[in-house]
Amino acid sequence: MKLQQIFHDLSQADIQTIEKSPGLLIFLPMLYIAWSDSVLTNEEVQSIEQKILQQDWLTDSEKSFISSRLQPDQPPSPKQLKEWLSVIQHAAPYIPTDARKSLAGLGLEITRVSEQSREQWQSESTQNALGQIEEALGVITTEALEDILLEGTEVIPAISEREPRLDIEGLTEILDGNTAEIKNRLRAIFRTTQFQKVLLTDRNLYREQVLQWLKQLAQDGYGSLSYPEAYAGSDNMRDYFATMEMLSYFDLSLMVKYGVQFGLFGGSILALGTSKHHEKYLEDIGKLKLPGCFAMTETGHGSNVRDIETTATLDLANHEFIINTPNDSARKDYIGNAALHGQLATVFAQLIIDQENHGVSTFLVPIRDKRGKVLPGIKIEDCGEKQGLNGVDNGRIWFNQVRVPVDNLLDRFAQVTDNGQYQSPIANPSKRFFTMLGTLVGGRIGIPLAGLSAAKLGLTIAIEYAHQRRQFGMPGQPEQLIMDYQAHQKKLMPLLANLYALDFTLKYLVDRYLAQQPEDGREIEALAAGIKAYSTWNTTRTLQICREACGGMGYLWETRLGELKADTEIFTTFEGDNTVLMQLVAKSRLAEFRQEFNDMKFIGLVKFITRQATTSITEKNPIITRITSEEHILDQEFHLAALSYRENHLLIRAGQRLKHRIDQGMNSFEAFNQCQNHLINLAHAYIERVILEQFTLAVNTLEQSDTRMVLEKLRQLFALNLIDLNKGWYLENGYMEGSKTKAIRKQRTALCKEISGYSMDLVKAFAIPEVLT
Numbered sequence: 001m002k003l004q005q006i007f008h009d010l011s012q013a014d015i016q017t018i019e020k021s022p023g024l025l026i027f028l029p030m031l032y033i034a035w036s037d038s039v040l041t042n043e044e045v046q047s048i049e050q051k052i053l054q055q056d057w058l059t060d061s062e063k064s065f066i067s068s069r070l071q072p073d074q075p076p077s078p079k080q081l082k083e084w085l086s087v088i089q090h091a092a093p094y095i096p097t098d099a100r101k102s103l104a105g106l107g108l109e110i111t112r113v114s115e116q117s118r119e120q121w122q123s124e125s126t127q128n129a130l131g132q133i134e135e136a137l138g139v140i141t142t143e144a145l146e147d148i149l150l151e152g153t154e155v156i157p158a159i160s161e162r163e164p165r166l167d168i169e170g171l172t173e174i175l176d177g178n179t180a181e182i183k184n185r186l187r188a189i190f191r192t193t194q195f196q197k198v199l200l201t202d203r204n205l206y207r208e209q210v211l212q213w214l215k216q217l218a219q220d221g222y223g224s225l226s227y228p229e230a231y232a233g234s235d236n237m238r239d240y241f242a243t244m245e246m247l248s249y250f251d252l253s254l255m256v257k258y259g260v261q262f263g264l265f266g267g268s269i270l271a272l273g274t275s276k277h278h279e280k281y282l283e284d285i286g287k288l289k290l291p292g293c294f295a296m297t298e299t300g301h302g303s304n305v306r307d308i309e310t311t312a313t314l315d316l317a318n319h320e321f322i323i324n325t326p327n328d329s330a331r332k333d334y335i336g337n338a339a340l341h342g343q344l345a346t347v348f349a350q351l352i353i354d355q356e357n358h359g360v361s362t363f364l365v366p367i368r369d370k371r372g373k374v375l376p377g378i379k380i381e382d383c384g385e386k387q388g389l390n391g392v393d394n395g396r397i398w399f400n401q402v403r404v405p406v407d408n409l410l411d412r413f414a415q416v417t418d419n420g421q422y423q424s425p426i427a428n429p430s431k432r433f434f435t436m437l438g439t440l441v442g443g444r445i446g447i448p449l450a451g452l453s454a455a456k457l458g459l460t461i462a463i464e465y466a467h468q469r470r471q472f473g474m475p476g477q478p479e480q481l482i483m484d485y486q487a488h489q490k491k492l493m494p495l496l497a498n499l500y501a502l503d504f505t506l507k508y509l510v511d512r513y514l515a516q517q518p519e520d521g522r523e524i525e526a527l528a529a530g531i532k533a534y535s536t537w538n539t540t541r542t543l544q545i546c547r548e549a550c551g552g553m554g555y556l557w558e559t560r561l562g563e564l565k566a567d568t569e570i571f572t573t574f575e576g577d578n579t580v581l582m583q584l585v586a587k588s589r590l591a592e593f594r595q596e597f598n599d600m601k602f603i604g605l606v607k608f609i610t611r612q613a614t615t616s617i618t619e620k621n622p623i624i625t626r627i628t629s630e631e632h633i634l635d636q637e638f639h640l641a642a643l644s645y646r647e648n649h650l651l652i653r654a655g656q657r658l659k660h661r662i663d664q665g666m667n668s669f670e671a672f673n674q675c676q677n678h679l680i681n682l683a684h685a686y687i688e689r690v691i692l693e694q695f696t697l698a699v700n701t702l703e704q705s706d707t708r709m710v711l712e713k714l715r716q717l718f719a720l721n722l723i724d725l726n727k728g729w730y731l732e733n734g735y736m737e738g739s740k741t742k743a744i745r746k747q748r749t750a751l752c753k754e755i756s757g758y759s760m761d762l763v764k765a766f767a768i769p770e771v772l773t
Helices: 012-020 025-037 041-052 060-068 078-094 103-113 122-138 142-151 169-189 203-219 235-252 252-272 276-288 429-438 442-466 486-514 518-549 551-553 560-571 577-601 602-619 622-626 635-663 668-674 674-698 707-726 727-732 738-756 759-764
Strands: 294-295 311-315 320-324 332-335 344-353 354-367 378-382 395-399 402-407
Touching: 012 727, 025 078, 025 103, 041 060, 041 622, 060 402, 078 103, 078 344, 103 235, 103 429, 103 674, 169 235, 169 378, 169 602, 169 707, 169 759, 203 252, 235 442, 252 276, 252 294, 252 442, 276 577, 276 674, 294 332, 320 344, 320 354, 320 486, 332 442, 354 402, 378 429, 395 402, 402 486, 429 518, 442 486, 442 518, 442 560, 486 518, 486 674, 486 707, 486 738, 486 759, 518 560, 518 577, 551 560, 577 635, 577 674, 622 738, 635 668, 635 674, 635 707, 635 727, 674 707, 707 727, 707 738, 727 738
Parallel strands: 294 344, 311 344
Antiparallel strands: 311 320, 320 402, 332 395, 344 354, 378 395
């Protein structure tokens, strides 16, 4: 092929120069790279010139021409650089791929395709000399070749525009489970004009809008879902939880107000009251004819309900209780529905008869009349603007010697006889207190479900954005989708694995809660506490990462990430502070551990100790700790064994630490305080093991399919991410060696890349209405 055919962009003078001195072509790629990104220093020029002058296969004119193009004070013009690049790229299609391994090799190929090559240029000595000159340039050859050989390519479509790789509808059916019907009804509602999502910055307008939405839901029967059919309900707690999930996609203020009215307020009357209360109130509560509040939290006592200060003193002569707030620390605080709409409150107070305190009970106390006027003896203050959830009218309530009939005591667990005697079906005060609170555990299930939905929505927004947004890329090619960047995959894909893991685990928790027997109560309460804490912490972390992953766009209110972040921030606090809940989980695990030992006979104890020793011998065997094969690293049994080992080790060590302190005479409160960090780590390890178990069971029950294959990869990523996050602990305790933790990190990175290709399908399976994203 003639020189002019390839190098038509060059001037006639340059073509003539090259025809006279074809050796110049060999150096064209080197000269272009040398000048395109930087200015050559005098030292670099001297080194390169010295090597060029030593080449006897170059003519004197070629040496002179090359030297003239290397002078720092006479750099090539932008036009010349463009011409040089044009020459190289016009020749590139005729150069075999295996010949594009060095700049010098590329130059030699250009002389070949332009029919200017000389036999001596192909000798080994010449090629070695060219390699030395190229080395003197100090460039990374592979990157340099990419820079100059890129050809125009077709823009790869965003994944959102490609055909799905999974059965999205089938995966949605798996996720919706036996709540598909009600979820689909709510998806349809969110597409109607009555439920049109708009930004309302005026707090009063927003609260009124949320109230109108709530009235519509009540009118359509969603308010009484969990109440018995005898009170116009559906007796369907599962659908109530599903409604909280779905409302969280639409508006979190509406979800909270829904939960306060029909769950906390109505639910407390259902759980703590008896038939007389149910018959009088439940139907009106479900239809929103009787708006109400759940008044447990006090300014001075949030998580510590046992020591609240509000009192309910029996006036036997008048058959009344006198509800009183003794000081500002005892005011009911942050109470949903209190500031504007609530008419009746479930009030938690110390029950006092003849100056004897019988512990916390619950009372129904009217706070407003039907017209919304605050009743005598009641003082209400608006909490005002909050960080989020400003569609909920949170308020503070004081009671000044407010009298209510004796029948307003919710008396399932505490009764007062006609002659003023206190009685209860549960004699032990501590057991009675925890039984009472245990009946309200449904709230701790609703909140993580809501938080999970918010995280699903946030991650859907971030993943869709990542499959559309392009940024940077190789020169000469279209900019790259940000989802194709390894760092972006590492940010988002573990979050996706977390959401699927928590989805299946929350299904398990709901099933356990709905099918519970009396002996299951404490275990389910601990499970609900731990999963609530773990899930809502995950929501907070997920939404922050999603906001960052969307850059400046994520900061705009229209993306909804700011709204989601602000509204869910409080989830780590209400329905129980997460740190306090994790301590409850740890204490529950220790109680079960102690019970196991108490129930064991001697032979059982020997077997337990043997089992622990066997675990150490097998799993901490030097060969096992070093295994790095892909098959082992991705194995389900390895993952479950690693998490179980950590949990059991922390459990035994926690028991030992506490026993050691108590044996030395320390009181149990101080002993727990000194072991608090260890106990919280134990709680995390327990919950993580439960989540992995449930994720594994869910995947293993599916038939073989592409969907199961991808869910298994998500399960693997969830497990390996947990192990990697705790690798310091595993290394400290000799469970793994460095080579194994490195192999785990490598597999995690590979899984992130592989899953990213399915990520659009995986978030579409959440079936969030497009009008909400």
